[in-house]
Amino acid sequence: MLEVRNLYKSYEDTLLLRGISFTVAAGETVCMLGASGSGKSTLLRILAGLETAEQGQVCWDGQELASVPAYQRGFGLVFQDYALFPHMNVEENVAFGLKMQGLSSGETEIRVNSVLEKVNLGGFKYRSVTDLSGGEQQRVALARALAPNPHLLMFDEPLGALDRSLREQLMEELRDILHTTGVPAIYVTHDQEEAFTLADRILLLHDGEIVREGKPAEIWAEPGSAWAARFLDVGNILAGSVRADGDVETEVGIFSIPCKHNHHAGDRINLLVRPIGVQKATGGRYSNASAAGKASLISGVVADVIFHQDRFKIVLANHLYFYLPEAPKIGEKITIQFSSSSLQCLP
Amino acid sequence: MHYGLTGDYYSELFINRNDSIFYVPPFKAIGNSLGYAGLTVILSLLLGFPVATALTHPGRLTRLLDPLLMLPLGASAVTLGLGLIITFNKPIFASQFMLVSSPLLVPIAHTIIALPFVIRTLQPALASIPDRLRQAAAMLGASPRRVWLAVDWPIVSRATLSAAVFSFTISLGEFGASSLVVRPEYPTLPIAIARFLSLPGGLNYGQAMAMATILMVVCGIGILLIERLRLPGAGEF
Numbered sequence: 001m002l003e004v005r006n007l008y009k010s011y012e013d014t015l016l017l018r019g020i021s022f023t024v025a026a027g028e029t030v031c032m033l034g035a036s037g038s039g040k041s042t043l044l045r046i047l048a049g050l051e052t053a054e055q056g057q058v059c060w061d062g063q064e065l066a067s068v069p070a071y072q073r074g075f076g077l078v079f080q081d082y083a084l085f086p087h088m089n090v091e092e093n094v095a096f097g098l099k100m101q102g103l104s105s106g107e108t109e110i111r112v113n114s115v116l117e118k119v120n121l122g123g124f125k126y127r128s129v130t131d132l133s134g135g136e137q138q139r140v141a142l143a144r145a146l147a148p149n150p151h152l153l154m155f156d157e158p159l160g161a162l163d164r165s166l167r168e169q170l171m172e173e174l175r176d177i178l179h180t181t182g183v184p185a186i187y188v189t190h191d192q193e194e195a196f197t198l199a200d201r202i203l204l205l206h207d208g209e210i211v212r213e214g215k216p217a218e219i220w221a222e223p224g225s226a227w228a229a230r231f232l233d234v235g236n237i238l239a240g241s242v243r244a245d246g247d248v249e250t251e252v253g254i255f256s257i258p259c260k261h262n263h264h265a266g267d268r269i270n271l272l273v274r275p276i277g278v279q280k281a282t283g284g285r286y287s288n289a290s291a292a293g294k295a296s297l298i299s300g301v302v303a304d305v306i307f308h309q310d311r312f313k314i315v316l317a318n319h320l321y322f323y324l325p326e327a328p329k330i331g332e333k334i335t336i337q338f339s340s341s342s343l344q345c346l347p
Numbered sequence: 348m349h350y351g352l353t354g355d356y357y358s359e360l361f362i363n364r365n366d367s368i369f370y371v372p373p374f375k376a377i378g379n380s381l382g383y384a385g386l387t388v389i390l391s392l393l394l395g396f397p398v399a400t401a402l403t404h405p406g407r408l409t410r411l412l413d414p415l416l417m418l419p420l421g422a423s424a425v426t427l428g429l430g431l432i433i434t435f436n437k438p439i440f441a442s443q444f445m446l447v448s449s450p451l452l453v454p455i456a457h458t459i460i461a462l463p464f465v466i467r468t469l470q471p472a473l474a475s476i477p478d479r480l481r482q483a484a485a486m487l488g489a490s491p492r493r494v495w496l497a498v499d500w501p502i503v504s505r506a507t508l509s510a511a512v513f514s515f516t517i518s519l520g521e522f523g524a525s526s527l528v529v530r531p532e533y534p535t536l537p538i539a540i541a542r543f544l545s546l547p548g549g550l551n552y553g554q555a556m557a558m559a560t561i562l563m564v565v566c567g568i569g570i571l572l573i574e575r576l577r578l579p580g581a582g583e584f
Binding site: 048049050069070071072074075076077079081083084085086087096097100101144145148 | 482483484485488489491497498501
């Protein structure tokens with residue numbers, strides 16, 4: 001099991017990583033999710049032993065790794081640009097780690113065949129790596145990292161260079177491989193979809209710190225901060241302040257929120273308004289008006305209507321967006337009605 | 348004299364008909380040429396590697412280095428030979444040794460001419476090794492020594508061989524600087540061909556043709572080897 005304690009690392013005089021701590025248990029896939037340039041790749045390189053942290057420890061099964069060079073850690077790393085050896089064919093690339101371990105040629109062949117089957121590249125053994133497509137190269141890179149049975153697999157945005165359909169296909173295959181092999185894995189990405197598809201646990205990285213940690217469903221239900229909600233595109237964020245009667249006053253209206261927190265009057269707070277499960281309010285009666293007479297309503301002029309498979313994304317002139325089953329006209333003034341369970345408070 | 352294919356003039360190359368002072372058995376000229384070429388390869392690789400490595404990390408000084416080393420290509424080889432004679436027309440340091448009257452001047456001249464080609468061949472290969480590859484090898488368990496053997500050397504070895512063959516072939520065929528710098532007792536193959544051509548008689552003409560054919564074949568083989576060893580997509584002129 002991997003334990004990371006309090007890592008600090010600067011880059012060009014600014015602190016990039018500030019006190020990063022987390023663990024990865026056996027069989028777990030942990031995703032480090034953060035914006036580009038947030039230090040995720042640097043963190044991975046520190047774990048791999050290719051860079052050193054200024055402070056903090058990295059421990060594997062209780063053993064501190066600071067004195068262990070990269071080539072002795074037994075970790076696998078899959079790069080975004082594959083980093084396949086161009087002067088070797090597929091078989092030689094995949095067998096490289098096994099050769100370094102001193103495996104016999106018979107055992108090497110068995111292992112190479114088995115791992116190439118796992119990544120669906122059975123017939124590719126003797127192909128030159130420079131002839132392969134991006135998806136095939138990435139599979140070879142994965143096979144190469146898997147072959148020597150690493151204690152831990154690390155992925156540095158491996159699907160970034162591929163087109164969408166290939167990315168989706170490889171995500172499924174990768175999920176499958178990670179589950180069947182049971183290797184603990186750290187997957188670093190800025191793509192929220194990859195993280196939610198692959199991770200058992202997600203770590204949100206922002207400003208050098210882990211601001212939220214949890215299972216994908218937990219994080220989606222409780223983003224924990226306005227930044228996280230924006231980054232994950234969970235919904236609309238409204239800035240507001242708490243009134244004396246406990247409701248929140250924002251630019252687009254006054255809302256009562258169902259949360260159990262102790263908010264004091266005058267507190268600044270953010271409201272998360274989820275865009276799904278809402279209705280277009282018809283004129284006249286509003287169902288679901290709150291007892292105190294404040295309905296959960298937002299009005300606005302439709303600025304844009306975007307088709308989204310089985311629903312439409314309606315963007316209002318005040319930049320708020322909602323999903324509706326039918327498309328209103330652009331320029332139409334509409335009122336969106338939602339239940340207070342679509343509302344959440346965020347710090 | 349005959350025309351058409353014959354082996355007579357080749358065998359003639361080994362016979363000294365007249366006892367001319369300037370006569371040097373043609374196969375000796377071939378031997379000289381091969382010797383000079385060998386020295387040129389060694390010198391040009393020894394000089395070329397550091398320069399090519401320096402050029403992969405461009406800085407202010409290295410920006411001057413590139414055009415400076417390309418000068419021999421632009422200036423005539425004869426000018427180079429003349430320059431060498433003028434420069435070395437005095438004893439080296441405190442010794443009595445006059446480089447200008449030594450056959451060693453020839454490989455030096457050849458090296459200067461071959462250097463741009465050697466550098467142009469080595470530099471792309473050296474620059475083409477991304478650090479990622481070394482990191483990938485390390486993650487797979489390769490110690491630094493094994494990383495060099497498995498990643499650096501295979502990529503650079505082809506280019507080194509290619510540069511060596513380039514250097515060799517250039518030296519073999521070089522005439523312009525050699526004509527000024529070569530000692531009469533140690534001619535190169537092209538010099539010997541020119542000499543035979545300037546002497547009257549069909550026998551001399553035939554021998555010149557024979558030697559020219561040998562030169563062509565050796566250079567041709569050299570170029571073929573260069574093409575086979577070239578890193579795909581790198582080092583274009």
